[in-house]
Amino acid sequence: MxxxxxxxxxxxxxxxxxxxxxxxxxxxxxxxxxxxxxxxxxxxxxxxxxxxxxxxxxxxxxxxxxxxxxxxxxxxxxxxxxxxxxxxxxxxxxxxxxxxxxxxxxxxxxxxxxxxxxxxxxxxxxxxxxxxxxxxxxxxxxxxxxxxxxxxxxxxxxxxxxxxxxxxxxxxxxxxxxxxxxxxxxxxxxxxxxxxxxxxxxxxxxxxxxxxxTGADPARPQAPGQLASHYAPQAALRLDATDWRSGERRLGFGPVDCDLNLSHAGDLREAATNLFPHLHALDDGTHVIAVSPVPRHGLGLAINDRLRRAAAPRGKAGRTA
The missing domain is CATH 3.90.870.10 (DHBP synthase)
Structure with a gap:
């Protein structure tokens, strides 16, 4: 073994x-x-x-x-x-x-x-x-x-x-x-x-x-993290979710009812620290993880970049880490 x-x-x-x-x-x-x-x-x-x-x-x-x-x-x-x-x-x-x-x-x-x-x-x-x-x-x-x-x-x-x-x-x-x-x-x-x-x-x-x-060519990246599909759980992601649907796991941000919360207080630094651990925890066989909107400034720019790539169509050529 x-x-x-x-x-x-x-x-x-x-x-x-x-x-x-x-x-x-x-x-x-x-x-x-x-x-x-x-x-x-x-x-x-x-x-x-x-x-x-x-x-x-x-x-x-x-x-x-x-x-x-x-x-x-x-x-x-x-x-x-x-x-x-x-x-x-x-x-x-x-x-x-x-x-x-x-x-x-x-x-x-x-x-x-x-x-x-x-x-x-x-x-x-x-x-x-x-x-x-x-x-x-x-x-x-x-x-x-x-x-x-x-x-x-x-x-x-x-x-x-x-x-x-x-x-x-x-x-x-x-x-x-x-x-x-x-x-x-x-x-x-x-x-x-x-x-x-x-x-x-x-x-x-x-x-x-x-x-x-700088926009990246997925066929010729200049640096890591530029391919279209990246950082992905087994489950599909539904981004900017303002409602929760039956059967989904729920990843929240701010004062929302959810399974796990990136930051109840809306702190982007806390949300960045929690992003991958929470996605690992929610990726437990469910088909869809729904994610609350996260502001697109400061560390929110990085969080949204990771979420967008994690939600992208998943062909072998598009993946990297």
Missing amino acids: PQSPHRLPPDPSGIARAAALLRAGKLVAIPTETVYGLAADARNDAAVAAIFDAKGRPSFNPLIAHVADAAGAQALVDWPAEAERLAAAFWPGPLTLVLPLKPGHGLSPRVTAGLGTLGVRVPDQPATLALLRAFGGPLAAPSANPSGRLSPTTPEHVIAGLGPRVSAVLDAGPCPVGVESTILALDGAPHLLRPGGVPVEALEQALGTPVAA
Whole structure:
């Protein structure tokens, strides 16, 4: 019978074991402030290929490189003044910057899916930052789930979704932010590739300029999270529901009667933290999950992005994570 992955404590012994597994080309699920990531040595082509195989992820969909600090990013990508300003303001934190690759970067070409740019970020999670320092290099780490399915915010989600395809899970408990990082491209004028844990309004304030949104070609994404169908439960989603229908599970927002509530108080930060755990809990064999309207500003932009993609038609080519 296939074995479940080892659960490693987020202490020096667990971190050392995780680093040793990664050096050996194994896959390790790591905690971040956003969701759990499926990590491999970004310089090891076979290890990066194993990420795509374990997830069933399309090979044309690029990965994010996680680094210990801004210096680790600067070794891989060009570094304009805007990147310095944003890194100072938001790293460690849920912001990925997409920048032109430097010559001699040493990464597996699978990480960038053949693009001339790379997404980099410094996660705000003490155990994973310690792991990155112990490992001594960049880790490619998409979300630790089967491609297209709900993102994992607990070790239990990882184990249920990927099981023995992962060598170990560095177990730091639930992820506090709950939605993936914001992805901002800086290979020209700043433009948003994916809303996430840093609101667009905060980016615009730090940059002193508006941030444009960029439409994505689902056949050629520039960053993770741009394909049409993504983040999906087994159940269908009915969005912006202002009524409840017989047989549905009900995911509310604000003062409504429901099965689970993203935030009774209407707090978007609380709603983001609860989004994926609540969808996991409600995805229990029901055919439809109905979801209350969520405001489309601040973190609500990221929440609505995840819900829209989770509700999209589900063809194999449209899924990723």
